[in-house]
Amino acid sequence: MYASSTASPSDLSEGQLLIFRRRLVPDAEAQYRQVLPAGGAAIAFGVPTLRDHPARAVYEVDAEDFDAVAKHTANLVPMIQQTEVQGAEGTGLRAVFECPIKTMNIAHETDMPDHHPPRVWQTDTGPLAVPDLFHRHENPADGVSLGYIAINNLQPGNADFVVEQSVPIGEEKVMHFGAPFTLKAKSRLLCVPPPV
Numbered sequence: 001m002y003a004s005s006t007a008s009p010s011d012l013s014e015g016q017l018l019i020f021r022r023r024l025v026p027d028a029e030a031q032y033r034q035v036l037p038a039g040g041a042a043i044a045f046g047v048p049t050l051r052d053h054p055a056r057a058v059y060e061v062d063a064e065d066f067d068a069v070a071k072h073t074a075n076l077v078p079m080i081q082q083t084e085v086q087g088a089e090g091t092g093l094r095a096v097f098e099c100p101i102k103t104m105n106i107a108h109e110t111d112m113p114d115h116h117p118p119r120v121w122q123t124d125t126g127p128l129a130v131p132d133l134f135h136r137h138e139n140p141a142d143g144v145s146l147g148y149i150a151i152n153n154l155q156p157g158n159a160d161f162v163v164e165q166s167v168p169i170g171e172e173k174v175m176h177f178g179a180p181f182t183l184k185a186k187s188r189l190l191c192v193p194p195p196v
Contacts, residue, residue: 018129018141020164032175035141061189066119066153072191073104073121080190081123083151083159085183087133095133097149097159099125101189122152130163133183148177151187159185 019034061068061079072079079101087093103124126148137143147163160182167176 016139016141018144020146035139056193058190058192061191063153063156063187063189066121069104069121069153069189070106070108070119073106078192079104080192081125081149081151081187082190083149083185083187085133085159085185087183088135091133091136093131093133093136095131097128099128099149101125120152120154122150124148124150127164127177130161146177151185156187157184158182159187 015037017036019036021032021034061072063069081097081099081101083097085095085097087095101123105120105122105124107118107120109118127146128149129144130147130149131140132143132145135143145163145165147161150160151158160180162177162180164175164177165179166173167178
């Protein structure tokens with residue numbers, strides 16, 4: 001993640017880099033999260049391997065139209081979720097998440113005969129950078145965690161989150177996703193035809 005209040009994301013000479021690492025070593029929790037100055041950071045991003053495929057004819061699928069969402073999912077059309085959430089009242093914070101939909105769960109009437117309404121779609125996307133929208137941090141990178149976001153057609157005005165945290169298991173601690181919370185949200189689903 002790139003965090004800066006003065007530089008554009010294309011200028012890595014200023015700002016900060018937030019790095020999450022998994023290590024099976026003693027005191028792994030202390031080494032899990034690291035904030036580095038962006039200027040001069042020796043980090044291999046693999047830039048030569050990145051490919052830029054400009055999206056053409058991107059269009060929105062009506063999130064309230066279950067049949068349309070199910071059809072696009074069945075046809076393996078790549079989808080992107082755009083979700084805007086407001087922070088806690090009085091903070092003036094907000095965030096816009098735009099991410100590829102990693103998992104789209106579809107439940108038809110036959111899958112959930114006793115459920116009303118019986119036709120449900122739900123995304124499950126992550127991990128992604130989830131900012132703390134409940135408190136302002138002097139350094140914005142200090143308020144960012146890894147997390148997952150989920151939206152569905154049953155509660156279109158909400159977005160559900162889980163964030164990664166240290167969880168005790170016996171005498172050990174592991175990093176695990178939990179602490180679910182819900183924020184008011186506006187979401188839409190964008191379809192991205194693959195490049196030809």
